[in-house]
Amino acid sequence: MEIKAIRGFNDILPNEIGKWQFAERTAREIFEGFGFSEIRIPILERTELFSRGIGEATDIVEKEMYTFTDRSGNTLTLRPEATASMARAYLEHQLHTFDPVAKLYCIGPMFRYERPQKGRYRQFYQIDAEVFGVENPMVDAEVILMLIHFLKKVGLERLELQINSLGCRACRPRYREELKHFLLTKSFQLCEDCQRRLHANPLRIFDCKVETCHEAIANAPQVIDFICSECQIHFDQVKKYLERAELTYILNPRMVRGLDYYTRTAFEVVSYQLGSQNAVTGGGRYDNLFQEIGGLDIPGIGFAIGMERLVSLLPKDREFIQYPHLFIAALGEETMKEAYRIINQLHLEGIRAELDYEEKSLKSQMRRADKLKAQYVLILGEDELKRGKAVLRNMENKVQEEIPINNILNTLKEKILRD
Ligand SMILES: [Zn+2]
Numbered sequence: 073m074e075i076k077a078i079r080g081f082n083d084i085l086p087n088e089i090g091k092w093q094f095a096e097r098t099a100r101e102i103f104e105g106f107g108f109s110e111i112r113i114p115i116l117e118r119t120e121l122f123s124r125g126i127g128e129a130t131d132i133v134e135k136e137m138y139t140f141t142d143r144s145g146n147t148l149t150l151r152p153e154a155t156a157s158m159a160r161a162y163l164e165h166q167l168h169t170f171d172p173v174a175k176l177y178c179i180g181p182m183f184r185y186e187r188p189q190k191g192r193y194r195q196f197y198q199i200d201a202e203v204f205g206v207e208n209p210m211v212d213a214e215v216i217l218m219l220i221h222f223l224k225k226v227g228l229e230r231l232e233l234q235i236n237s238l239g240c241r242a243c244r245p246r247y248r249e250e251l252k253h254f255l256l257t258k259s260f261q262l263c264e265d266c267q268r269r270l271h272a273n274p275l276r277i278f279d280c281k282v283e284t285c286h287e288a289i290a291n292a293p294q295v296i297d298f299i300c301s302e303c304q305i306h307f308d309q310v311k312k313y314l315e316r317a318e319l320t321y322i323l324n325p326r327m328v329r330g331l332d333y334y335t336r337t338a339f340e341v342v343s344y345q346l347g348s349q350n351a352v353t354g355g356g357r358y359d360n361l362f363q364e365i366g367g368l369d370i371p372g373i374g375f376a377i378g379m380e381r382l383v384s385l386l387p388k389d390r391e392f393i394q395y396p397h398l399f400i401a402a403l404g405e406e407t408m409k410e411a412y413r414i415i416n417q418l419h420l421e422g423i424r425a426e427l428d429y430e431e432k433s434l435k436s437q438m439r440r441a442d443k444l445k446a447q448y449v450l451i452l453g454e455d456e457l458k459r460g461k462a463v464l465r466n467m468e469n470k471v472q473e474e475i476p477i478n479n480i481l482n483t484l485k486e487k488i489l490r491d
């Protein structure tokens with residue numbers, strides 16, 4: 073029986089990879105320009121890192137983690153997100169003793185046991201950026217500016233920044249009680265999951281996709297009306313800094329974000345590019361996460377971009393595939409030897425060249441060059457070879473010229489650079 077990939081696990085094929093590499097390359101360039109450094113963290117962690125960091129009463133921890141026991145009896149989990157691991161690494165290696173401020177990013181796969189659907193996988197990819205150690209609202213705006221700059225740079229259009237404040241440990245409990253109170257009067261409308269959430273974590277009900285839950289929560293009290301004066305001041309400052317950075321935003325009081333650890337600033341960027349509203353990315357401040365995982369009281373803020381969604385929104389008219397610069401069509405045994413010499417020389421100089429390993433007819437070699445979308449074809453025939461010449465054909469305008477073989481590298485470099 074033929075072995076296939078596991079449900080929800082996806083191959084990213086060579087014809088798609090250009091978009092991924094472009095997005096990753098751009099992220100690295102821009103983030104590093106903003107003073108961020110890459111960090112690579114393990115894919116496996118102890119389960120308690122996520123159950124404590126993300127929160128027990130969240131969908132991720134309750135239903136979506138890939139958790140198993142290894143041969144030594146440890147309970148391990150494939151990382152469902154990157155922030156908790158990055159915070160763990162920051163604490164474990166005492167990065168704060170070198171500099172209390174850490175600006176870190178991470179690109180890689182995450183794992184969640186969700187129902188697979190089009191464009192949604194159980195192994196999915198994220199670009200994450202986090203700042204640890206700064207409470208100043210200036211950094212909230214800075215992180216958002218970097219995010220928007222990145223999204224525009226990769227070509228996303230019609231973006232809308234939405235922000236909200238989720239309060240802090242001092243003021244959110246009061247809001248939770250108020251929300252619970254309100255929802256208790258509507259509990260008959262809530263789905264089974266939300267009945268449970270109502271007691272464990274009522275804020276999660278905002279994320280429920282069930283229609284009756286939506287209706288139940290429509291007129292619920294909003295967290296923004298319950299935040300304490302410190303949170304209010306922080307939020308006002310964030311807005312001021314956004315304005316100074318010339319970023320427009322709208323307030324979305326219904327945005328609560330999916331994870332427990334968020335405090336104060338929460339944000340999402342949506343795109344109207346495909347007509348309807350598409351959430352591209354989101355993030356926020358999390359000033360309690362470090363304490364939840366057993367560390368010091370260190371503030372943090374960051375965002376995660378879902379790569380699958382991002383890649384699907386990249387401009388359609390842009391070329392992301394790297395086609396060969398040159399296809400070498402060689403005819404006969406002697407010319408094949410020469411073709412081998414030339415192609416090696418070109419590859420060492422970074423020119424993407426292909427040839428036919430099976431010594432087919434010129435016609436079939438030209439067909440293959442066409443299929444591979446090679447920019448040029450170098451035709452090596454025995455007669456030309458004797459004269460030290462070869463024919464170079466521009467596949468776009470079909471113009472052919474005879475060029476000296478010993479100068480092939482320079483000729484090609486010149487042409488490819490010019491195009
Ligand atoms: Zn507060």
Ligand SMILES: [Zn+2]
Pocket residue numbers: 262263264265266277280281282285
């Ligand atoms: Zn529900």
